[in-house]
Amino acid sequence: MPHNHILSSFDDELNDLRARIVKMGNLVEKQYQNALRALEHKDKILAEKVRKADRIIDVMDAEIEKQAIQMIALRSPVADDLRDIVSTIKISAGLERIGDYAKNLAKRVSVIRHEEAISVSSAQIGQMVTEISGMISDVIDAYITRDIDKAIDVWQRDKNVDSIYNSLFRELLTYMMENPQYITPATHLLFIAKNIERAGDHATNIAELVYYINEGELLALKRPKDDSSNYAEIDAN
Protein backbone atom coordinates (compact mmCIF):
# COMPACT_ATOMS: atom_id res chain seq x y z
CA MET A 1 0.00 0.00 0.00
CA PRO A 2 1.34 3.46 -0.81
CA HIS A 3 2.03 5.95 1.94
CA ASN A 4 -0.62 8.41 3.05
CA HIS A 5 -0.75 11.86 1.53
CA ILE A 6 0.27 14.78 3.67
CA LEU A 7 -3.02 16.40 2.67
CA SER A 8 -5.38 13.90 4.25
CA SER A 9 -8.38 15.36 2.42
CA PHE A 10 -6.81 14.09 -0.80
CA ASP A 11 -6.73 10.56 0.64
CA ASP A 12 -10.35 10.99 1.69
CA GLU A 13 -11.32 11.92 -1.85
CA LEU A 14 -9.37 9.01 -3.34
CA ASN A 15 -11.04 6.63 -0.90
CA ASP A 16 -14.43 8.06 -1.73
CA LEU A 17 -13.78 7.55 -5.44
CA ARG A 18 -12.80 3.95 -4.78
CA ALA A 19 -15.87 3.36 -2.64
CA ARG A 20 -18.06 4.59 -5.48
CA ILE A 21 -16.47 2.11 -7.88
CA VAL A 22 -17.10 -0.73 -5.42
CA LYS A 23 -20.72 0.27 -5.09
CA MET A 24 -21.11 0.51 -8.84
CA GLY A 25 -19.40 -2.85 -9.37
CA ASN A 26 -21.71 -4.54 -6.86
CA LEU A 27 -24.76 -3.12 -8.58
CA VAL A 28 -23.57 -4.19 -12.04
CA GLU A 29 -22.91 -7.69 -10.80
CA LYS A 30 -26.38 -7.86 -9.32
CA GLN A 31 -27.85 -6.71 -12.63
CA TYR A 32 -26.53 -9.87 -14.28
CA GLN A 33 -28.01 -12.11 -11.61
CA ASN A 34 -31.38 -10.40 -11.96
CA ALA A 35 -31.31 -10.35 -15.75
CA LEU A 36 -30.57 -14.06 -15.81
CA ARG A 37 -33.35 -14.80 -13.36
CA ALA A 38 -35.76 -12.68 -15.38
CA LEU A 39 -34.78 -14.58 -18.49
CA GLU A 40 -35.10 -18.01 -16.93
CA HIS A 41 -38.47 -17.29 -15.36
CA LYS A 42 -39.73 -14.95 -18.07
CA ASP A 43 -40.20 -12.48 -15.26
CA LYS A 44 -41.12 -9.22 -16.98
CA ILE A 45 -41.37 -7.29 -13.73
CA LEU A 46 -37.85 -8.23 -12.75
CA ALA A 47 -36.71 -7.40 -16.28
CA GLU A 48 -38.22 -3.95 -15.93
CA LYS A 49 -36.45 -3.54 -12.60
CA VAL A 50 -33.13 -4.30 -14.30
CA ARG A 51 -33.81 -1.70 -16.97
CA LYS A 52 -34.60 0.91 -14.34
CA ALA A 53 -31.55 0.10 -12.26
CA ASP A 54 -29.39 0.68 -15.32
CA ARG A 55 -30.22 4.36 -15.13
CA ILE A 56 -28.78 4.44 -11.61
CA ILE A 57 -25.56 2.95 -12.96
CA ASP A 58 -25.41 5.64 -15.65
CA VAL A 59 -25.76 8.33 -13.00
CA MET A 60 -23.05 6.70 -10.88
CA ASP A 61 -20.71 6.73 -13.86
CA ALA A 62 -21.40 10.40 -14.53
CA GLU A 63 -20.77 11.25 -10.88
CA ILE A 64 -17.51 9.34 -10.73
CA GLU A 65 -16.32 11.08 -13.88
CA LYS A 66 -17.29 14.46 -12.47
CA GLN A 67 -15.50 13.85 -9.19
CA ALA A 68 -12.40 12.53 -10.92
CA ILE A 69 -12.20 15.54 -13.24
CA GLN A 70 -12.60 17.82 -10.27
CA MET A 71 -9.74 16.05 -8.50
CA ILE A 72 -7.51 16.40 -11.54
CA ALA A 73 -8.29 20.12 -11.76
CA LEU A 74 -7.90 20.86 -8.07
CA ARG A 75 -5.22 18.41 -6.94
CA SER A 76 -2.97 18.25 -10.01
CA PRO A 77 -2.19 14.59 -9.34
CA VAL A 78 0.97 12.98 -10.73
CA ALA A 79 2.53 9.52 -10.88
CA ASP A 80 0.40 6.72 -9.40
CA ASP A 81 -2.23 9.20 -8.22
CA LEU A 82 -2.72 10.38 -11.79
CA ARG A 83 -2.79 6.84 -13.15
CA ASP A 84 -5.26 5.93 -10.43
CA ILE A 85 -7.69 8.76 -11.13
CA VAL A 86 -7.56 8.57 -14.92
CA SER A 87 -7.92 4.79 -14.85
CA THR A 88 -10.84 5.09 -12.44
CA ILE A 89 -12.69 7.18 -15.02
CA LYS A 90 -12.09 4.40 -17.53
CA ILE A 91 -13.07 1.67 -15.08
CA SER A 92 -16.29 3.49 -14.35
CA ALA A 93 -17.01 3.82 -18.08
CA GLY A 94 -16.25 0.11 -18.49
CA LEU A 95 -18.66 -0.84 -15.70
CA GLU A 96 -21.28 1.36 -17.28
CA ARG A 97 -20.91 -0.55 -20.55
CA ILE A 98 -21.00 -3.89 -18.77
CA GLY A 99 -24.20 -2.66 -17.13
CA ASP A 100 -25.65 -1.77 -20.51
CA TYR A 101 -25.22 -5.34 -21.65
CA ALA A 102 -27.14 -6.60 -18.62
CA LYS A 103 -29.91 -4.20 -19.55
CA ASN A 104 -29.94 -5.51 -23.12
CA LEU A 105 -30.27 -8.99 -21.72
CA ALA A 106 -33.30 -7.98 -19.70
CA LYS A 107 -34.84 -6.27 -22.71
CA ARG A 108 -35.05 -9.55 -24.56
CA VAL A 109 -37.03 -11.31 -21.85
CA SER A 110 -40.35 -10.34 -23.41
CA VAL A 111 -39.42 -11.29 -26.96
CA ILE A 112 -38.03 -14.76 -26.49
CA ARG A 113 -40.87 -17.22 -26.79
CA HIS A 114 -39.78 -20.53 -28.11
CA GLU A 115 -39.56 -22.78 -25.08
CA GLU A 116 -37.44 -25.50 -26.50
CA ALA A 117 -34.54 -23.49 -27.82
CA ILE A 118 -34.28 -21.63 -24.56
CA SER A 119 -34.30 -24.63 -22.30
CA VAL A 120 -31.51 -26.22 -24.28
CA SER A 121 -29.24 -23.22 -24.35
CA SER A 122 -30.01 -21.28 -21.22
CA ALA A 123 -27.72 -23.48 -19.18
CA GLN A 124 -24.81 -22.08 -21.14
CA ILE A 125 -26.13 -18.53 -20.81
CA GLY A 126 -26.29 -19.21 -17.08
CA GLN A 127 -22.70 -20.37 -17.13
CA MET A 128 -21.63 -17.24 -18.95
CA VAL A 129 -23.43 -15.06 -16.43
CA THR A 130 -21.77 -16.91 -13.55
CA GLU A 131 -18.39 -16.35 -15.20
CA ILE A 132 -18.97 -12.67 -15.86
CA SER A 133 -20.31 -12.04 -12.36
CA GLY A 134 -17.24 -13.67 -10.89
CA MET A 135 -14.98 -11.60 -13.12
CA ILE A 136 -16.68 -8.35 -12.15
CA SER A 137 -16.52 -9.04 -8.44
CA ASP A 138 -12.92 -10.23 -8.58
CA VAL A 139 -11.70 -7.35 -10.71
CA ILE A 140 -13.27 -4.84 -8.33
CA ASP A 141 -11.64 -6.71 -5.49
CA ALA A 142 -8.30 -6.53 -7.30
CA TYR A 143 -8.83 -2.80 -7.82
CA ILE A 144 -9.57 -2.08 -4.21
CA THR A 145 -6.85 -4.30 -2.72
CA ARG A 146 -4.32 -3.46 -5.46
CA ASP A 147 -3.93 -7.16 -6.11
CA ILE A 148 -2.14 -7.54 -9.45
CA ASP A 149 -2.23 -11.34 -9.41
CA LYS A 150 -5.97 -11.28 -9.06
CA ALA A 151 -6.23 -8.80 -11.93
CA ILE A 152 -4.14 -11.09 -14.15
CA ASP A 153 -6.34 -14.01 -13.13
CA VAL A 154 -9.48 -12.14 -14.21
CA TRP A 155 -7.75 -11.16 -17.41
CA GLN A 156 -7.05 -14.80 -18.19
CA ARG A 157 -10.57 -15.93 -17.38
CA ASP A 158 -11.96 -14.01 -20.36
CA LYS A 159 -11.11 -17.01 -22.50
CA ASN A 160 -13.63 -19.10 -20.53
CA VAL A 161 -16.40 -16.69 -21.49
CA ASP A 162 -15.21 -16.77 -25.08
CA SER A 163 -15.17 -20.52 -25.24
CA ILE A 164 -18.69 -20.91 -23.82
CA TYR A 165 -19.83 -18.32 -26.32
CA ASN A 166 -18.20 -20.14 -29.20
CA SER A 167 -19.75 -23.47 -28.34
CA LEU A 168 -23.16 -21.86 -27.84
CA PHE A 169 -22.81 -20.13 -31.17
CA ARG A 170 -22.24 -23.42 -32.97
CA GLU A 171 -25.05 -25.11 -31.12
CA LEU A 172 -27.55 -22.38 -31.98
CA LEU A 173 -26.48 -22.45 -35.62
CA THR A 174 -27.29 -26.14 -35.71
CA TYR A 175 -30.75 -25.54 -34.26
CA MET A 176 -31.46 -22.84 -36.77
CA MET A 177 -30.43 -25.06 -39.65
CA GLU A 178 -32.53 -27.94 -38.37
CA ASN A 179 -35.69 -25.95 -37.80
CA PRO A 180 -36.40 -22.47 -39.18
CA GLN A 181 -38.85 -21.94 -36.32
CA TYR A 182 -35.87 -21.63 -34.01
CA ILE A 183 -34.35 -18.79 -35.97
CA THR A 184 -36.02 -15.98 -34.06
CA PRO A 185 -35.45 -17.23 -30.49
CA ALA A 186 -31.98 -18.51 -31.34
CA THR A 187 -31.03 -15.13 -32.76
CA HIS A 188 -32.15 -13.44 -29.58
CA LEU A 189 -30.12 -15.89 -27.54
CA LEU A 190 -27.15 -15.29 -29.78
CA PHE A 191 -27.37 -11.56 -29.15
CA ILE A 192 -27.62 -12.20 -25.44
CA ALA A 193 -24.57 -14.42 -25.51
CA LYS A 194 -22.67 -11.92 -27.63
CA ASN A 195 -23.52 -9.20 -25.14
CA ILE A 196 -22.14 -11.21 -22.27
CA GLU A 197 -19.06 -11.99 -24.31
CA ARG A 198 -18.54 -8.23 -24.84
CA ALA A 199 -19.04 -7.65 -21.14
CA GLY A 200 -16.19 -10.10 -20.59
CA ASP A 201 -13.97 -7.99 -22.83
CA HIS A 202 -14.76 -4.92 -20.76
CA ALA A 203 -14.03 -6.76 -17.51
CA THR A 204 -10.71 -7.76 -19.07
CA ASN A 205 -10.01 -4.10 -19.87
CA ILE A 206 -10.68 -3.21 -16.26
CA ALA A 207 -8.21 -5.89 -15.20
CA GLU A 208 -5.64 -4.26 -17.48
CA LEU A 209 -6.35 -0.88 -15.90
CA VAL A 210 -5.88 -2.29 -12.41
CA TYR A 211 -2.55 -3.64 -13.54
CA TYR A 212 -1.60 -0.28 -15.06
CA ILE A 213 -2.54 1.70 -11.95
CA ASN A 214 -0.24 -0.42 -9.84
CA GLU A 215 2.63 -1.17 -12.21
CA GLY A 216 2.69 1.91 -14.43
CA GLU A 217 2.96 -0.40 -17.40
CA LEU A 218 0.49 -2.03 -19.71
CA LEU A 219 -0.28 -5.67 -19.12
CA ALA A 220 2.14 -7.01 -21.70
CA LEU A 221 0.90 -10.56 -22.01
CA LYS A 222 -0.72 -11.51 -25.23
CA ARG A 223 -4.42 -11.14 -24.96
CA PRO A 224 -6.44 -14.28 -25.70
CA LYS A 225 -8.59 -12.21 -28.04
CA ASP A 226 -11.42 -12.72 -30.43
CA ASP A 227 -14.23 -15.15 -30.40
CA SER A 228 -13.65 -17.64 -33.18
CA SER A 229 -17.26 -17.28 -34.37
CA ASN A 230 -15.96 -14.43 -36.51
CA TYR A 231 -14.56 -17.10 -38.76
CA ALA A 232 -17.31 -19.69 -38.51
CA GLU A 233 -18.79 -20.88 -41.76
CA ILE A 234 -22.06 -22.58 -42.40
CA ASP A 235 -22.20 -25.58 -44.58
CA ALA A 236 -25.05 -24.62 -46.92
CA ASN A 237 -25.92 -28.22 -47.58
Added chain:
Amino acid sequence: MDKTTVQELIQPTIKARNVDVYYGETHALMGIDLDIAPKTVTALIGPSGCGKSTFLRCINRMNDTIPSCRMTGKITLDGEDIYSKNIDVVQLRAKVGMVFQKANPFPKSIYDNVAYGPRIHGLAADDKDLDEIVFSSLQRSGLWNEVKDRLDKSGTALSGGQQQRLCIARTIAVNPEVILMDEPCSALDPIATAIIEELIADLKERFTIVIVTHSMQQAARLSQKTAFFHLGKILEFGDTSEIFTNPRVEKTKDYITGRYG
Protein backbone atom coordinates in the same frame (compact mmCIF):
# COMPACT_ATOMS: atom_id res chain seq x y z
CA MET B 1 16.64 6.00 -34.84
CA ASP B 2 14.32 7.14 -32.11
CA LYS B 3 14.60 10.37 -30.20
CA THR B 4 16.28 9.10 -27.06
CA THR B 5 19.10 7.40 -28.90
CA VAL B 6 19.78 10.59 -30.85
CA GLN B 7 19.82 12.43 -27.57
CA GLU B 8 22.21 9.96 -26.05
CA LEU B 9 24.68 10.47 -28.87
CA ILE B 10 24.89 14.19 -28.14
CA GLN B 11 27.63 15.03 -25.69
CA PRO B 12 26.29 16.51 -22.47
CA THR B 13 27.11 20.17 -21.92
CA ILE B 14 27.73 19.69 -18.24
CA LYS B 15 29.08 16.56 -16.63
CA ALA B 16 29.25 16.26 -12.87
CA ARG B 17 31.20 13.33 -11.51
CA ASN B 18 31.33 12.24 -7.89
CA VAL B 19 30.72 15.74 -6.58
CA ASP B 20 30.76 16.21 -2.81
CA VAL B 21 30.20 19.56 -1.14
CA TYR B 22 30.78 20.51 2.51
CA TYR B 23 29.91 23.67 4.41
CA GLY B 24 32.31 23.28 7.32
CA GLU B 25 31.02 20.10 8.97
CA THR B 26 27.80 19.96 6.94
CA HIS B 27 28.01 17.41 4.15
CA ALA B 28 25.60 19.05 1.68
CA LEU B 29 26.15 16.96 -1.47
CA MET B 30 27.31 13.36 -1.76
CA GLY B 31 28.57 11.61 -4.86
CA ILE B 32 26.59 13.60 -7.38
CA ASP B 33 26.83 12.26 -10.93
CA LEU B 34 24.78 14.13 -13.49
CA ASP B 35 24.86 14.75 -17.22
CA ILE B 36 23.09 17.86 -18.45
CA ALA B 37 22.17 17.78 -22.12
CA PRO B 38 22.59 20.83 -24.35
CA LYS B 39 19.56 22.94 -25.24
CA THR B 40 17.28 21.20 -22.82
CA VAL B 41 15.61 22.25 -19.61
CA THR B 42 16.75 20.14 -16.69
CA ALA B 43 14.73 20.53 -13.49
CA LEU B 44 16.21 19.93 -10.06
CA ILE B 45 13.54 19.04 -7.52
CA GLY B 46 13.56 17.82 -3.94
CA PRO B 47 12.71 18.81 -0.39
CA SER B 48 14.12 21.93 1.22
CA GLY B 49 17.76 21.63 2.21
CA CYS B 50 18.50 18.65 -0.04
CA GLY B 51 21.23 20.56 -1.89
CA LYS B 52 19.63 21.82 -5.11
CA SER B 53 20.92 25.38 -4.79
CA THR B 54 24.28 24.10 -3.64
CA PHE B 55 24.58 22.00 -6.78
CA LEU B 56 23.46 24.87 -9.00
CA ARG B 57 26.12 27.11 -7.44
CA CYS B 58 28.77 24.48 -8.18
CA ILE B 59 28.11 24.84 -11.89
CA ASN B 60 29.23 28.49 -12.02
CA ARG B 61 31.49 28.34 -8.99
CA MET B 62 29.34 30.66 -6.93
CA ASN B 63 30.23 28.46 -3.96
CA ASP B 64 33.77 29.83 -4.19
CA THR B 65 32.41 32.98 -2.56
CA ILE B 66 31.29 31.04 0.55
CA PRO B 67 34.36 30.68 2.82
CA SER B 68 33.25 27.51 4.63
CA CYS B 69 32.39 25.76 1.37
CA ARG B 70 34.59 22.95 0.03
CA MET B 71 34.03 20.81 -3.03
CA THR B 72 35.53 17.57 -4.30
CA GLY B 73 34.86 15.73 -7.54
CA LYS B 74 34.74 17.04 -11.06
CA ILE B 75 32.47 19.21 -13.16
CA THR B 76 33.13 19.80 -16.82
CA LEU B 77 31.57 22.27 -19.23
CA ASP B 78 31.96 21.14 -22.84
CA GLY B 79 34.63 18.76 -21.68
CA GLU B 80 36.64 21.39 -19.82
CA ASP B 81 37.17 21.07 -16.07
CA ILE B 82 35.63 24.25 -14.65
CA TYR B 83 37.63 23.88 -11.42
CA SER B 84 40.98 23.69 -13.15
CA LYS B 85 43.59 26.36 -12.35
CA ASN B 86 43.49 28.07 -15.75
CA ILE B 87 39.76 28.77 -15.69
CA ASP B 88 38.87 32.46 -15.45
CA VAL B 89 35.92 32.49 -13.05
CA VAL B 90 34.59 35.77 -14.45
CA GLN B 91 34.55 34.27 -17.95
CA LEU B 92 32.94 31.11 -16.58
CA ARG B 93 30.10 33.11 -15.01
CA ALA B 94 29.49 34.86 -18.31
CA LYS B 95 29.26 31.46 -19.96
CA VAL B 96 27.10 30.10 -17.15
CA GLY B 97 24.62 32.79 -16.18
CA MET B 98 22.36 32.70 -13.16
CA VAL B 99 18.87 33.97 -12.38
CA PHE B 100 17.80 34.06 -8.76
CA GLN B 101 14.60 33.57 -6.82
CA LYS B 102 14.28 37.23 -6.03
CA ALA B 103 14.72 39.46 -9.06
CA ASN B 104 17.76 41.62 -8.33
CA PRO B 105 18.03 44.39 -10.92
CA PHE B 106 20.74 46.98 -10.28
CA PRO B 107 19.42 50.36 -9.16
CA LYS B 108 20.21 51.69 -12.62
CA SER B 109 18.25 52.30 -15.79
CA ILE B 110 16.70 49.41 -17.66
CA TYR B 111 19.21 49.99 -20.44
CA ASP B 112 22.20 49.96 -18.12
CA ASN B 113 21.01 46.82 -16.38
CA VAL B 114 21.22 44.93 -19.66
CA ALA B 115 24.30 46.80 -20.95
CA TYR B 116 26.26 46.09 -17.78
CA GLY B 117 27.50 42.62 -18.71
CA PRO B 118 28.39 43.35 -22.34
CA ARG B 119 30.30 46.44 -21.15
CA ILE B 120 32.46 44.70 -18.56
CA HIS B 121 33.12 41.80 -20.90
CA GLY B 122 33.87 44.15 -23.80
CA LEU B 123 31.37 42.48 -26.07
CA ALA B 124 30.28 45.61 -27.95
CA ALA B 125 32.50 47.32 -30.52
CA ASP B 126 30.70 50.64 -30.24
CA ASP B 127 27.52 52.26 -28.92
CA LYS B 128 25.48 51.09 -31.85
CA ASP B 129 26.65 47.56 -31.24
CA LEU B 130 25.75 47.85 -27.57
CA ASP B 131 22.27 49.14 -28.48
CA GLU B 132 21.88 46.12 -30.70
CA ILE B 133 22.79 43.73 -27.89
CA VAL B 134 20.54 45.47 -25.34
CA PHE B 135 17.55 45.65 -27.68
CA SER B 136 17.81 42.07 -28.86
CA SER B 137 18.25 40.80 -25.29
CA LEU B 138 15.14 42.69 -24.21
CA GLN B 139 13.31 41.28 -27.19
CA ARG B 140 14.37 37.74 -26.46
CA SER B 141 13.34 38.10 -22.85
CA GLY B 142 9.92 39.26 -24.01
CA LEU B 143 10.25 42.61 -22.27
CA TRP B 144 10.89 44.87 -25.25
CA ASN B 145 7.33 46.01 -25.97
CA GLU B 146 6.74 46.82 -22.33
CA VAL B 147 9.91 48.92 -21.82
CA LYS B 148 10.96 50.27 -25.21
CA ASP B 149 9.63 53.74 -24.36
CA ARG B 150 11.27 53.97 -20.97
CA LEU B 151 14.71 52.42 -21.25
CA ASP B 152 16.14 55.22 -19.12
CA LYS B 153 13.79 54.49 -16.22
CA SER B 154 15.05 52.54 -13.24
CA GLY B 155 14.92 48.76 -13.46
CA THR B 156 13.69 48.59 -9.88
CA ALA B 157 10.50 50.44 -10.88
CA LEU B 158 9.28 47.47 -12.93
CA SER B 159 6.82 44.86 -11.66
CA GLY B 160 8.17 41.66 -10.13
CA GLY B 161 7.61 39.64 -13.28
CA GLN B 162 9.14 42.36 -15.44
CA GLN B 163 12.13 42.61 -13.11
CA GLN B 164 12.65 38.88 -13.42
CA ARG B 165 12.56 39.15 -17.21
CA LEU B 166 14.98 42.07 -16.98
CA CYS B 167 17.36 39.82 -15.03
CA ILE B 168 16.96 37.19 -17.73
CA ALA B 169 17.72 39.84 -20.39
CA ARG B 170 20.79 40.85 -18.39
CA THR B 171 21.89 37.22 -18.25
CA ILE B 172 21.45 36.50 -21.96
CA ALA B 173 23.07 39.82 -22.98
CA VAL B 174 26.51 38.26 -22.47
CA ASN B 175 25.51 35.35 -24.69
CA PRO B 176 25.94 32.54 -22.17
CA GLU B 177 25.80 28.87 -22.98
CA VAL B 178 24.06 27.79 -19.80
CA ILE B 179 21.45 29.57 -17.71
CA LEU B 180 20.99 28.49 -14.12
CA MET B 181 17.71 29.45 -12.47
CA ASP B 182 17.01 29.08 -8.76
CA GLU B 183 13.25 29.19 -8.18
CA PRO B 184 12.83 32.05 -10.68
CA CYS B 185 9.04 32.20 -10.37
CA SER B 186 8.47 31.61 -6.69
CA ALA B 187 7.67 35.26 -6.04
CA LEU B 188 5.45 35.72 -9.10
CA ASP B 189 1.72 35.45 -9.75
CA PRO B 190 0.38 32.79 -12.18
CA ILE B 191 0.33 35.11 -15.21
CA ALA B 192 3.86 36.44 -14.66
CA THR B 193 4.90 32.83 -14.03
CA ALA B 194 3.31 31.66 -17.28
CA ILE B 195 5.13 34.42 -19.19
CA ILE B 196 8.47 33.38 -17.70
CA GLU B 197 7.73 29.73 -18.41
CA GLU B 198 6.92 30.55 -22.02
CA LEU B 199 10.16 32.49 -22.18
CA ILE B 200 12.15 29.58 -20.76
CA ALA B 201 10.60 27.27 -23.36
CA ASP B 202 11.82 29.70 -26.04
CA LEU B 203 15.25 30.15 -24.51
CA LYS B 204 15.99 26.44 -24.55
CA GLU B 205 16.30 26.65 -28.35
CA ARG B 206 19.57 28.55 -27.76
CA PHE B 207 20.62 27.87 -24.21
CA THR B 208 21.04 24.96 -21.84
CA ILE B 209 18.85 25.59 -18.84
CA VAL B 210 19.01 24.15 -15.35
CA ILE B 211 16.14 25.19 -13.12
CA VAL B 212 15.46 24.59 -9.44
CA THR B 213 11.76 24.63 -8.64
CA HIS B 214 9.48 23.70 -5.79
CA SER B 215 6.51 23.58 -8.11
CA MET B 216 6.06 20.03 -9.36
CA GLN B 217 3.71 21.32 -12.02
CA GLN B 218 6.33 23.78 -13.21
CA ALA B 219 8.99 21.09 -13.41
CA ALA B 220 6.54 18.90 -15.31
CA ARG B 221 5.51 21.67 -17.70
CA LEU B 222 8.94 23.07 -18.41
CA SER B 223 11.62 20.47 -18.30
CA GLN B 224 12.62 17.53 -20.42
CA LYS B 225 14.81 16.00 -17.72
CA THR B 226 14.26 15.90 -13.98
CA ALA B 227 16.67 15.10 -11.17
CA PHE B 228 15.26 14.29 -7.75
CA PHE B 229 17.55 15.34 -4.91
CA HIS B 230 17.15 13.92 -1.43
CA LEU B 231 19.44 14.51 1.55
CA GLY B 232 22.36 15.53 -0.64
CA LYS B 233 22.05 12.73 -3.17
CA ILE B 234 20.37 12.30 -6.54
CA LEU B 235 17.93 9.45 -6.05
CA GLU B 236 16.41 9.51 -9.50
CA PHE B 237 17.21 11.16 -12.82
CA GLY B 238 15.36 10.68 -16.06
CA ASP B 239 12.89 11.95 -18.61
CA THR B 240 10.43 14.30 -16.99
CA SER B 241 7.51 12.54 -18.65
CA GLU B 242 8.59 9.28 -17.00
CA ILE B 243 9.34 10.75 -13.60
CA PHE B 244 5.91 12.32 -13.35
CA THR B 245 3.90 9.37 -14.59
CA ASN B 246 5.91 6.44 -13.41
CA PRO B 247 8.75 7.23 -11.01
CA ARG B 248 10.95 4.22 -10.29
CA VAL B 249 12.05 5.22 -6.81
CA GLU B 250 9.56 5.12 -3.93
CA LYS B 251 10.97 8.30 -2.39
CA THR B 252 10.52 10.21 -5.66
CA LYS B 253 6.93 9.04 -5.87
CA ASP B 254 6.22 10.04 -2.28
CA TYR B 255 7.74 13.46 -2.85
CA ILE B 256 6.00 14.38 -6.11
CA THR B 257 2.63 13.03 -4.99
CA GLY B 258 2.83 14.78 -1.63
CA ARG B 259 3.03 11.72 0.60
CA TYR B 260 4.80 11.04 3.87
CA GLY B 261 8.05 9.29 2.95
